[in-house]
Each structure stands twice: as C-alpha cells, then as structure tokens.
Amino acid sequence: MESVDKIKVAVAVLLLLAGAVAYQFVPAVNGAARVGMLLASMLAAFAVFWVTALRRDFVDYARDAWKEAKKVVWPSKKETWQTTLVVFAFVGVLALFMLIVDKGLTWVFYELILGRK
Template sequence: MIDKIKLAFSLLLLALGIAGFYLFEDKAMVVRILAVLAGIVASVAVAWTSPQGKQALSFFNESVAEAKRVVWPTRQETIQTTLAVAVLVMIMAAFLALVDIGFAYMVQWIMGRGA
C-alpha cells in the first residue's frame, strides 16, 4: 500500500510542478520553467523509492547498455538504402498513378461519358 501512496504522491508532485508553470504566469519564464523542472525532479525522486521506480531505472540502464551494442550502418549503407527506398517510392507512385488514371477512364466509360 505504501508503494501506491508513493506513486500517487509522485504524480501529485508532477502535477504541482506543471501547475506552478501556470500559477507563476506573472513571473519570469525562467522561474516558471524551474517550477516545472522542480516538480519533475521531485516526482522522479519519490517514484524511484518504489519497486516500480526501481524497475524503471533498471530498464533504463539495460536499454542504454543495449543501445551501446547496436551496430549502426555506415554512411555508404545508409545512402544506398535511402536511394533504394526513394527509387521504389517513385516506381510505386508511377504505378499507382497509372492505375488511378485507368480506373478514372473505366468509370467514365461505364457511366457513358466517354473517355
């Protein structure tokens, strides 16, 4: 039960940070942004004390580790793939344009309006 209260309190802190942005509308923009950031930081700090927060932190750390293992394509591979996609898009656009024109003529012919 205490974990649910922590998460609810975390959401309340986040909401208060966002509300602070609107409550301080007569203040400088820096103060308004700091109110939101303070709400976010406080919310995250409280949320990480719960098991769900610890799971989220663990998931974030694992995601960063997995992203470091990704093999990114070289510049040449990226350019070649982009060109292949662009050519395929142009071919499909031309094909669909021809099909559309063909259907338009067929509908006009069926309706007796001539082509």
C-alpha cells in the same frame, strides 16, 4: 511493487499534477513565479520517485538496454545509403503504378461508362 512504492508513485504524480494546475490556474502570479512553481513541483515529484523501487528497476532496465544497443551491428554508411535509395526507387515505381491505375480507372469510368469527357 510494494504498496509503499505505489503510494510514493501516486504522490509523485499528484505533485506533477499540482504543479501543472498551479501553472495554469494561478495567472495572478508573474510568469517567473509560475515557472518556478512548476519546476519545484517537478523536482519534488522526481525526488519522491527517486526513492522508489520502480526507479531502481528503470535504471537497471536502461543500463541493460544501453549494453544491448552497444552489441548491435549497425549498418555502414554505404549500406544505409543503398537501402535508402532502394526504398526511394520503390516508392517512385509504386507511385507511378498507382498513377497509371488511377488514370486508367478514371478513363474507364468517366469516358467509357458515363460518357463524360
């Protein structure tokens, strides 16, 4: 990234921070004006960011990611439900196993070793 772009990104971040600070620490202004200041700072930050190379890189990345997402073979509804049911069944079996182990260890420690009931 060029130094000019770094400066632009820094300015955009500072604009966002200035808007957030103005929103928080200028309570004398009514609510609509505070929201307006925040939105104006966000819009100004977006405008500054829009002219950077980083924006172009991000747009290219997002476009490529969208193309790749279209290429993915997503599972059918039936496969999704079957997988979900298998996961729920496994969680149930694991919970039952953990309950049995917990009760067994409780019995061993409290009744056999410590003699409590």
